[in-house]
Amino acid sequence: MAARCPAMRRNNEQQPRPEPLIEDRFTIDSTIVSLAKRPDGTFVFIHSVGGLPPSPCDDADYDDSGMPLYDLGGSHFVAPPIIRGLMIPPPPSECVDVAALYERVRAYILAASDLSDPDYADVLTAFVFMTWIGGSMRVRPLIFILGEIGSGKSRLCDVLGRLCKRGFQTSLTTTFAGARNLIQTYAPTLVIDEAKINWRDENRMEWVRSLNSAVTGNGQILVADKERIGSLHSFDFSGPKVIASTKEWDDPGFNSRVFKIIMKTSTKFYPTALPHPDEDSTLLAIVSELHGLLYRPDIDPSPHVESAAAEIGEAGYQGRQRQVFAPFAAIIKAVCPARYAGYIDGLKAIERERLEEMGETLEGRIVAAVRTVRTRGRVEFEPMMIAEMLNADLVDARDPDRVKPERVGRRLKALGFVGRRSNGKRLYGIDDSGFAVLCKKYLPEELGSVGGGSAGDSVGSVLQKSL
8 A cells, every 4th residue: 555645644643723812701720811902003911810900911922933922820822813803902991880881882882873773772782791791601692683775784783893892894705614713713703794695505504504503602513624534623603793684594593593683774863984993082991991891700690691581581581582682681680780671671662573573574474374274264274275375466476485385384394383194185283372372473463453352262263253
């Protein structure tokens, strides 16, 4: 057997992979380390040992490549090469009043962005704080900004990228491998604009699959190195992320894991162009105090998550909704309790609007069609029947909005309908209690109008009374 060339041997040698270069709130013998950008444009590590005030690490050796090498608590931190677009915060300053800082962040978001609905202000403010002090939270929901062209999505992405911890703005044209390396090295807040999905694009499909695992703290993804036989590595893709798109993502798993911000074109005045981040004194002062929160272990939202989840459950939100809403509620309870009641009220207004829009989704249209079929006395039906009802107003058989029976069948199964074979046909049905849940979720107006039904009435009979 011919011997392999030296180059092949080198490629197959197991080389140690580099560890993350920086980590906020990373504790080694009570040492907390973060990266900061000085006013002169240079970068420096900030550290705090044993609860002492943070100070710069000015004493440094240098590695073979000439990069500063800091030795803290027996572990080495190498100053990474800073890539363009990564928002490195200014050195930390002491935050005397955390609630006042919350109000300043909230005011900055409202003043600098075209946020037409103020109910979203507390959600976005809590998200900004989560990027700085939410590292110990097991669930950190994603923000999904949805709106037409010109509705202010990109401006809101810019504002959030400036306020969040190490914001980095990109798009889905970035390869997933590049994003993975960025997260491993810098642990940024990814702000992904123009995130329109082409479901035939494998790179973008890999994004969607990975984002579905990015909400919880155990979002580990396994990757094999094609150039190294037998190599297998895991990396953490979790962490704060903002995604903006002009269209919904047709992925139920993803949609259940995000807090959706609906942008609408408004006539509100806001600055045409924001100043450069290094020249925005208001922004620098805010971010400096946010950076200082890293050295405040007394500000921890984690203990508030369970109580917030219970209170949100009492407000009528369960399952994934409660999982998404609770972390932001915990942040507000820990940072600015005075805003908590307003957050809950805002959730109710947002949820009502969301339910009205869900009635216009494919799932909502299917449930509405099933309601019509059930009022006609049919408890089981073929997907073809529902598809014909959905396509009734479409004249052109090649219209891209036409819904195929196969797609209806997949949605029916996802909604909880049970299928069975009968005389060579696939029939679907659901019990009254299951259909009541779907009506409450997708047809709030119709269900709200039948509140006078008695407890013994079935959903079908109550709906029949309302028609």
